[in-house]
Amino acid sequence: MVEKFLKYCKIELNLSKNTLIAYKKDLENFMEYLPSDIEIVNVKNTDIENYFLTIKQNSKCRASSICRKISTLSHFFKFLISENIINTSPIINIQKPKKESHIPHFLTDEEVAKMIEVAKEDEKNGKKHAAIIALLFASGMRVSELCVLKISQLEIDKSQIRVIGKGNKERIVPVSNNAISILNEYLEDLQSSIFLFPSVRSNHISRIHVGNILKNIAKMANIDAKKVHPHALRHSIALKLVNSGMDLRLVQEFLGHKDISTTAIYTHVNSKEIVDLVKKYHPMSKDNAEGNDGNLVKNL
Known part of the structure; x- marks a missing residue:
């Protein structure tokens, strides 16, 4: 059954x-x-x-x-x-617990650039790994979408990719020129393949493999590997777009979110911005307080 x-x-x-x-x-x-x-x-x-x-x-x-x-x-x-197997559902009055509210991990532009730089140092797989990082960050696609991405979905001349998301829904995702350049370097060496990132063991690379690649590169780049995973790159570009003032519904479309409430999590002010705002506007901050009392903020 x-x-x-x-x-x-x-x-x-x-x-x-x-x-x-x-x-x-x-x-x-x-x-x-x-x-x-x-x-x-x-x-x-x-x-x-x-x-x-x-x-x-x-x-x-x-x-x-x-x-x-x-x-x-x-x-x-x-x-x-x-199917007329039962008459009524036994699931009644089962309350769903309130989901945890958390701010997702994200990487700075400098950290992403550092990871791409470190990835390229690998003579054997450098171009491939750099392309994976660049595409995840530039397109904001899910790792599951990246793994099954076919070369036929690339529209390099238009700097965009046709991404097949959840429920087989297709969306057009623009990709930056820098990411396209990194992708082209990888494609020059790619052997005949249906999938963009093929695997020896299967038709395409796996999510676990991508995760391991990112964590290994993060360690070599002296970046906290605990916060580095495929979805962190998706979070990073989403947060960047929202903080840049992009309309939330456009970000929703870009990410392929079904519910805009999922996208809305990126409207949370990140911790660095909170620190900067406190230092700027708090009455005991250096810029707004008389004398040297502003130094207290630095010591709190």
């Missing part, structure tokens, strides 16, 4: 591969929790409540993951209803 549900999600709902993997894992975890004498068609609301109570008590599962698990089960039981 799970496989039939996943097939429905893939064909009818056009869900991404990563979402399908998450759905499958969520359903497997739930079925492992159920006692052997309870079949999925006989699940009751109390079973659902106890399952999520157990998760909250015995695991470090994030609120966002719990919300996804609730959505997975909700979609699954709705599917069973549509």
Whole structure:
């Protein structure tokens, strides 16, 4: 039944591969929790409540993951209803936890430039790694979108890329001249391939491989590797665009966000700006206070 549900999600709902993997894992975890004498068609609301109570008590599962698990089960039981396997869904009055609010990691322009510079020092894979960093930052694309990017999606003469995002939705993403230049250097040495970043083991490079590449380069560039991951580059260009005054809905379109509330997280003032504003306007700052009391701010 799970496989039939996943097939429905893939064909009818056009869900991404990563979402399908998450759905499958969520359903497997739930079925492992159920006692052997309870079949999925006989699940009751109390079973659902106890399952999520157990998760909250015995695991470090994030609120966002719990919300996804609730959505997975909700979609699954709705599917069973549509197939006339059950009459009502056992998921009722299950409250989703409030998702954690956090400001994402981001890199400065100087750090990105340093990583590209360090990447190029590798004679064997330097051009490839530099192209990966440049494209992730310049286009703001998701790492999953980068991994499956085909050469046929490149429109170098127009300095843009046709990116296939979640739900197979296509969007046109402009790319800077500097990124195009770095990409062209890589393409000169690329052997015949369908994918822009092919892999020996599979058709294209994996997300894990990209993550490892970035962390290794960050270490060599003396940048905190903990904050360096593929999505950090996406965060970085998004924050830069928002802080430059670009309309939020245009940034939403650029990033391929379905909900503008996801884009709105980049409207948070970053910590450096807070420090600069405090130093400029705080009555005890050097520029605004009489005498030497302004030095107190530097020591706080």
